[in-house]
Amino acid sequence: MGKLFSENEQQLERQGSQRISLDACLDRADIWKGHRYKVPVYKSYKQGLKDASQVDSSVSSVSTGYAVLDALLPSCGWPASELTEIAVPEWGQGEIRLLMPCLAELAARGKRIALVAPPMTPYAPAMLQAGIALEQLVWIQTEQMLDTLWSTEKLLRCGDVGAVLFWGKLNFQQARRLHIAAQAGGSHGFVFTRSLNDQSSLPLSIRLQLKANQSGLAVHFRKLKSQCGEVSVQLNWH
């Protein structure tokens, strides 16, 4: 018992030294706030961080790992049970790095992460460096889009899977069906596509475009649930 107390004290001391404010603590996505109701967010991140009343606590989420994105997203992180579309002009803009903190967090929680039909070989040392335990990771190689969709649906429905990353272009029915699967399994779905300026309407809560630039990554939200208009954010790698 003595040891336990001393450890707790050390922990408290450490936290004290970092001086986490109560607001910042309440802003954390993993703090459960039972009495909050869904309040739409009208302010953009430029107007400052949301206060606690604007956090959509009805949606469970995982922090994106980037404060500006967490502030912008209604659920304070990548929402679970939803499908997120990430469009890039060419593979390699930084789309996986954007998701790495979220994937590492899910893997640490013991959830599986599935890559379905990635365009290139996923490189295990990079995953380790990002903090993803390799035993949580599965790579599924498919030959046809039909198999990709089928596997994605199966994986999204599986309760043990935290995130499914898949590559391909969806139509309305497919997106709807995968969304339902994600809702059933409570997992995160990320679809990567190269079709920019796609005007079709898809039942996805978040659609964003990425473009690498000199200092980092420009994230352009083309669609964000409960957000009017399009928003752009700049993430700096350095």
Next chain:
Amino acid sequence: MRRSIRSTELALTDASKPSRFKHRLDHPHLSPGITSIKTAGLSSADQVNPDNVSSTQAVWLAVYLPDVCLAVCDWDDIGLNLGSDSGKPRLVIEQKRGQSIVYAACEFAFEAGITAGMKLLSAQALCSELQVRERQPDKERQHLISLAENLQVFTPMVHVELPDAILLEVRDSINLFGGLAALYDSLQHSLHSFLTSNAKGQKEASESPCFILAGTPTPEASLILARAGQPALITEIAAIKTALSSLPVSYLPLAGVVKNAKRSFRQLHDMGVDNLQDLWRLPLSGLKERFSDNFITLLERIQGKAIDVRPAHESKPCFSQSLDLETETDSRQWLSYGCEHLLEQLCDWLGTINAVTSQMEFVFLHNNRVIERMNIGNRQGNAHKSQWLPLLNLYLERQVLVEPVNRLQLHSQHVYPAHLQNLDLFRQSSLAGCDDWSTTLAELSIRLGESHLFFLNTQADHRPEKQLTLFSSEDALSHRPECPKAVSDKSQLASNNLIGSRPCWLLNKAQRLDKLLSGWPASYQRISGPERIESGWWDGVDMRRDYYVMQDTQSRHVWVYRDLENQHWFLHGLFA
């Protein structure tokens, strides 16, 4: 008849006298009935009547198979007439301290002077035309287990004594078989037929398989008698000592009993103890001072003075059921009904024995000719029809039968006892009825094929291509002890230092960058590097490279290297 010489720990202790371990020629199956069986070393006055067995006395029968290691190997001249001298002598070897030592030799080899414990080189010097095989302990064990399962018709108490014997305790079966003599005869007959049918044509039909059957009231004594090649049957405890007395002490199974068997044998030899008879004469208290307690316990076990418990072999349950269809059909619907019916029977059976299965095989036959086999597996064992049915249907959807069938079979050998599983009380998926991971994996591997599922791992190699290893099964990954742990220190993650960092995507084949500007890739901007990787001169995949992290024209972070051999630039990965 084939005789073989086995190398045991004992043989090595006294390699100078190999003839000791040559088995006696008079095998029990040559004797017509029990009346001719001699209790070795007993005078006619001491002979016991085998049918006069007291009901409280245990009877342990030891079946010794001296050439089991020879029998399980595949030989070149299968089916050839070995009765003539044309057959090449056979040797089974094992590796000991980096040397190949003869473990067993066939009769022809023995006649050529090859004995167990000899080095392979010496054996080859004695006889040029040898067939040499490595010893296969797993196959030997399988052979013994299948024999033990066959012998379970005689008694439930069948014990497999590795590496070459089987023990049966038959006291309770004597009345059933109408006396010990009848039991002994039918056991011999059963052994004979099993060994002949399993010989895979390696021996002529006329040649009898080699086994030695000995029985005493204690298991140790039976084993010693059988291994000494003495087909005796002793039913009185008092007669054991006399029966064993003429045997040399090297037949004592000291290897697993005392720390240094070799030294103990030498000690016995120095004491002037050569036969067991000499040993019986010595007082136990004196022996106790010279040897360990285990040695005394062994002597007591042989004489039935100490308890000797042997676990009975338990055969693995397996399921096999077939279903005849009324007409020939290749209709998916009818086959699905049939398979479902068989599956239901399997699941009911699993329920009654409280077990689960992890794999099953459906066989489609037409007039006993196999048309198609279908293997369905789920890594986590299952006993519920509801769990197996989706997998079955998934398989049947893809199955195309080349011919109609009229018979279905279902086999399942991977049956394990069901253990209650701990499920997470708060886990959402278990409440919502979601599929679990193992079911999802099984479905994926059935639909896509095992070769489309990969689990990633790394191995300790500096060369980027060699660092990544792929496994198609999760078990292979988890059994690797050196599976590296992910970086848990968050501060390390937050650091923006790109030196030593690796890209998410690796190009299958590095792309040559042709456009160069004063020796550097044109329009690429260096961010970090160089990181020199120079390795692999020992296995022929030598590489000397300088790796850089660069920004390309689209501002993407890429992993580029310069091959130091030819100064060419290559694109190798993307920091996606």
